[in-house]
Amino acid sequence: MADKMWAGRFSKEVDETVNAFNSSISFDGRMYRHDIQGSIAHATMLGECGIISKDDSSKIIEGLKDILKDIEDGSLEMDMTAEDIHMFIEAELTKRLGDVGKRLHTARSRNDQVAVDIRLYLRDEITEIKVLVLKLCKALCDLAQKHTETILPGYTHLQRAQPVTFAHHLMAYVQMLTRDYQRLCDAAGRMNECPLGSCALAGTTYPINRQMTSDLLGFDRPMENSLDGVSDRDFCVELGCAISLIMTHLSRFSEEIIMWCSWEFKFIELDDAYATGSSIMPQKKNPDITELIRGKAGRVNGNLMTLLSMLKGLPLAYNKDMQEDKEAIFDSVDNVKLCLKTFIPMIETMKVNKDKMRAAAAGGFINATDCADYLVKHGMPFRDAYKITGRLVAECIDKGLTLETLPLESYRELSVLFDEDIYKAISLETCAGERKSYGGPAPEAVKKQIDNAMKTLKPYFDEYGIN
Ligand code: ARG
Numbered sequence: 001m002a003d004k005m006w007a008g009r010f011s012k013e014v015d016e017t018v019n020a021f022n023s024s025i026s027f028d029g030r031m032y033r034h035d036i037q038g039s040i041a042h043a044t045m046l047g048e049c050g051i052i053s054k055d056d057s058s059k060i061i062e063g064l065k066d067i068l069k070d071i072e073d074g075s076l077e078m079d080m081t082a083e084d085i086h087m088f089i090e091a092e093l094t095k096r097l098g099d100v101g102k103r104l105h106t107a108r109s110r111n112d113q114v115a116v117d118i119r120l121y122l123r124d125e126i127t128e129i130k131v132l133v134l135k136l137c138k139a140l141c142d143l144a145q146k147h148t149e150t151i152l153p154g155y156t157h158l159q160r161a162q163p164v165t166f167a168h169h170l171m172a173y174v175q176m177l178t179r180d181y182q183r184l185c186d187a188a189g190r191m192n193e194c195p196l197g198s199c200a201l202a203g204t205t206y207p208i209n210r211q212m213t214s215d216l217l218g219f220d221r222p223m224e225n226s227l228d229g230v231s232d233r234d235f236c237v238e239l240g241c242a243i244s245l246i247m248t249h250l251s252r253f254s255e256e257i258i259m260w261c262s263w264e265f266k267f268i269e270l271d272d273a274y275a276t277g278s279s280i281m282p283q284k285k286n287p288d289i290t291e292l293i294r295g296k297a298g299r300v301n302g303n304l305m306t307l308l309s310m311l312k313g314l315p316l317a318y319n320k321d322m323q324e325d326k327e328a329i330f331d332s333v334d335n336v337k338l339c340l341k342t343f344i345p346m347i348e349t350m351k352v353n354k355d356k357m358r359a360a361a362a363g364g365f366i367n368a369t370d371c372a373d374y375l376v377k378h379g380m381p382f383r384d385a386y387k388i389t390g391r392l393v394a395e396c397i398d399k400g401l402t403l404e405t406l407p408l409e410s411y412r413e414l415s416v417l418f419d420e421d422i423y424k425a426i427s428l429e430t431c432a433g434e435r436k437s438y439g440g441p442a443p444e445a446v447k448k449q450i451d452n453a454m455k456t457l458k459p460y461f462d463e464y465g466i467n
Helices: 016-022 025-048 054-074 085-097 109-146 164-193 208-216 226-232 234-263 288-312 320-349 356-361 368-377 380-401 408-414 428-433 441-463
Strands: 151-156 159-165
Touching: 016 164, 025 085, 025 208, 025 320, 054 085, 085 109, 109 164, 109 226, 109 234, 109 320, 109 441, 151 164, 151 356, 151 428, 159 164, 159 356, 159 428, 164 234, 164 441, 226 356, 234 288, 288 320, 320 380, 356 428, 368 380, 380 408, 428 441
Parallel strands: none
Antiparallel strands: 151 159
């Protein structure tokens, strides 16, 4: 076990179990690049402000760059008994540079150091998640373009309700994901403030330049209050929440895909590369990806709860409880990326069975509202029209008929307002095609939705070269 940097105050070595319990390098080791990035900015500032010599500053920067290179090419292994990534890198620097290395931590604490590192790390991760969300939006818009006329039943309570188009269904998810994207942007924007220079909690007596480190690290501004700088993890909660919502949307979509793959629906068929088999039942083709996504949505929600519960009782400023932030938020970040990476090509390759969708739409009396509306358009109050249509449906069920096959006499027995044109009014094409209200499922309305969504997304696509 390496000597502790804080060993001076202690008369014994820390117990080995305690050391392992306390150590976070197994999960914060992944921030090594960002830790070095933060330290280089700090060392640069210390040199520029004359807090350490320019010469020492350059040596520290070179030393940090060497360590980065050595970690990346595998020649430097992380010491898993180190307390955390910050201690490991500083100890390695001191091993290499002697006293010069020991000057790096002037006017800094691990408390502001870790607060910077997580922000830098998450900033990169958010960009990756954003790109994946955009790619999914693109895949859905592309698929929607092909299905503006594809009719399927819309459901409430999982009962067939009214006809919609497949494009309309897909574009609902595009709307949700676009908000998810914007939520990620908001979270990234709010977390882009620099806590470095907050030090342990109370700033420092050294003449540091916080604006300089903030600029060097690409933050918008230094954080205003040093206690806040080291104390809050609201940015982890906010990102965790944005991820939970992405996962919630993916999970609902997954649930639909799971149903749509079943023999009962067969609306879609997954590509063989994105489905799995059973070890015993030769006929099976299982939608495991979507089930895993549904499962992982729960775990990601758990992470959000971990973060909120971890914070809620903490007095200002830093408390070691906060070390628990990383596993929770890293797990959410890792999993949402994994889910998006598999979900996108699964959507791009799945086969859509238009005929099955249409056949399902033709059953279940999803044109009943339109039948009632027919009477309303001929002057009957809606509540009366509703009642009459209900009776017609009951009669159809009784006789094993549909509203399309029920003879006109049966209609006219209940209302003389019915005429031959009722059949056109309740045809699926009319029912879907006439739902042209803004945001509705009609091909005409949904094409507008795709255009509008693409207009909203275009600047985002351009920013990340997605086309
Ligand atoms: N590993 C710690 C964490 O993740 C770094 C900060 C430690 N600070 C301290 N005063 N013990 O929170």
